[in-house]
Amino acid sequence: MLSALIAGGCITIFGIFFGLYMFLAYVIKAPMLGPILGPVIGSLIVNKLLEMIIVALFCMIVFSSIIAAFSVFYLDDEIRLLISSPVAIANIFWSRFVLMLVESSWMASIFFLPIFLAFCAASKAPFWAFFLYPVYLFIYLLLPNVLGGLTALILGSLFPIRQMRKVFQFLSVLVLAGMVFFFRYLEPEKLLNPNYFPSVSTYILSLRTSSLDWFPSTYLREASLHLFAGRLSDSLEAFLPLIGMVLSGLLLLHLFAAAFYRISWQKSLEAVENQVLSLEWVRRILIYPFRWFSHDVRVVCSKEITFFFRDPAVFSQLFMMIAIVIVYGYNLSILPLKDLPQLYSGEMNDTLVYFNGPFIGFILAAISMRFVYPSISLEGRAFWVVKSSPIPPSRLMVIKFFLYLIPNMLLGWALCMISNSLFVVTSQTLRVISFANVTIMAVVTTALAIGLGAVYARFDMDNPLKVAGSFGGFVYMIANGLFIINLLACQVYPMYRFYFSRFYPLRDLTGKVLIGFSLTMLLVCVIAWSAIPLIRGREAIERYEPN
């Protein structure tokens, strides 16, 4: 099992690295712009993309660390024991900070590292840059964690952290502010459309200069560019201000923690609000239709929906997810699709639709990891209730599977509909294929989440972020990556024949047989990817013996 997992992880990570490397290696030359201008603009576009990814990683880790800090600093049970011990408060805080750092960043690091290494490879960086770059990234990642930790400390000092309504009001303002900042100041749409600029030289100039002079990403970007070019001393010099920022941030955090951590933790015990966000009426509306279902379906679904609205640890994930979906939609909307047909063939948009499928799959997987994967674990220590009841655990899994499949599929269809309209899909067949793909991905991501969530259930954890960030969550993401690769591989031949049917009509028997074989394989794989995790999950929770 472990060796299969390591192999799967390696394939997924290598897949990300290789896919992006091929893409960047092509863009860096920009052959459509000619042999002289192409490499100049191409490398600038790649550098700009690098900066955008660095900023996106920063924002993602800030939110992730704020959410992690709430539980690690304030809500975990073991803090009571630590606070009552004779250990200095600053030491307790730093031990919690390390925990928060790991929880908020480990998975993002694993998935982002191959992305950054692909930039290294595409830029033909010297071999030692591949070893130094992870060190740069680690130092860089400390900064959003320091910011997240500071935000949590300040929020904790201002009001009891369990009064989640205020915390969420604050966080939603922060998310909105982040969005405005991202879209208005970074202006990613200009990156892809030279028509925004009066001349090529202005365009090049805009690509060369950083969008955010004062932002930490600028220093990492500069250091990266020197590193890729093999200029070590220049790279270190460019990176120094970032190290200064990190050290100052850590010092500030230390001073804040020494002054406010104990007080804010004590304050966090003061109030427990019963209803989160006053959304009781929404909860009632959502559980209402289940009254027409069987008793067990009704009560399990009602409980899940109730937990979603009342557990701040679950609900808080929603902000990050909404942000991901908005960024996805916006990025699609800014693609210069209107200009593309002039440069490429008319099939470009249709091809993009095919490659957009896996992106929707990754969004569904990321959302399922936060909401669906932890659902079995969140039965928690009360799981004895189900185990001692006449409901078999397998029934619980099936109910949860269908309950979570509905929103997952609706979200997938919504994203598919938006992207199809933005891509102005001309082919009816392609539209049907894109919806079928999203349906398949929704089914498999949900089945994997419920199944692997049961196999790697952590009934001792009551925080979904921790559950998602545990070993099983990692396995889940790897499994999703492998499934998407598998899905693409099964479809590659039929899609190739479909796209080129205008020039290369399907008349030969071999082609028909290969398409038939591919689609049969697809069906078999989808059934296997859905059924095996659910069966393994059922076996695991039937075997599970609560303490």
Place this chain on the structure above:
Amino acid sequence: MNQTDSSAQEIVIEFTGLKKTYGAFEAVKGVDLSVRRGELFGFLGPNGAGKTTIIRIMTGIIRPTDGRVSIGGVDLLAEPEKAKIRMGYIPDRPYLYEKLTPMEYFDFIGGLYALDPEIAKQRGENMLRFFSLWDWRNELIEGFSHGMKQKVAMSASLLHDPDILVVDEPMVGLDPRSVRLVKDFFLNLTKRGKTIFLTTHTLSVAEDLCDRIGIIQRGRVVALGSLDELRSRSSDVTFDLESIFLQITEEEDEVAHGNPPEARLPAAVSNEF
């Protein structure tokens, strides 16, 4: 023998050769035991003797390594759903779904046992009034004390009106008034023909309530019978249950280790305390 007598003799809980091992450790070593309808059976034993393991096996939470469990004539392992619907279970640690209110929790439990929601609601309300929790009916369980949670768990276990009630340490966390309330309630249930299988460390509770008592030690039942039968086995017929329990368990310790219990206390620990 009339109909009532024969029904009272009916065996509703039966363990045959029940074993449970964890790796090399044998937690339960071939337990044979039967409990009759309407009986209040007390299961006593030192810490780690295997009481909770047996209770978890009979409620279907864990599977035995070997042996058979029959609940109301139904094989628990072969037909777990049919067997479980006849039972109510109150665990020693009342871990409940804390984001629900007691009434929502009752609705959830009622659904698992296929109970009509109106009946679950009615019975739940009655139980909350009985346990003086009515004022907290719309509060989340997460804000409840241990004793209050225990009362909610107790109420929920009775919603589907089970024939058999399995209770692990019922009095932990309850105030004296509630202890009295629960004791009377259990006696009332057995008068109505319900069977109660309880484990407790509070020997006075067992002494006051139980028709028969089983003592388990190191995974084996070492004594079984009514209080008088156990007393007759002891060295002094005036012994209370505590003295009987201590004598029996110490004798078993001597048999197991070949020396008196006090001699087994490590010297360092003896001196320290």
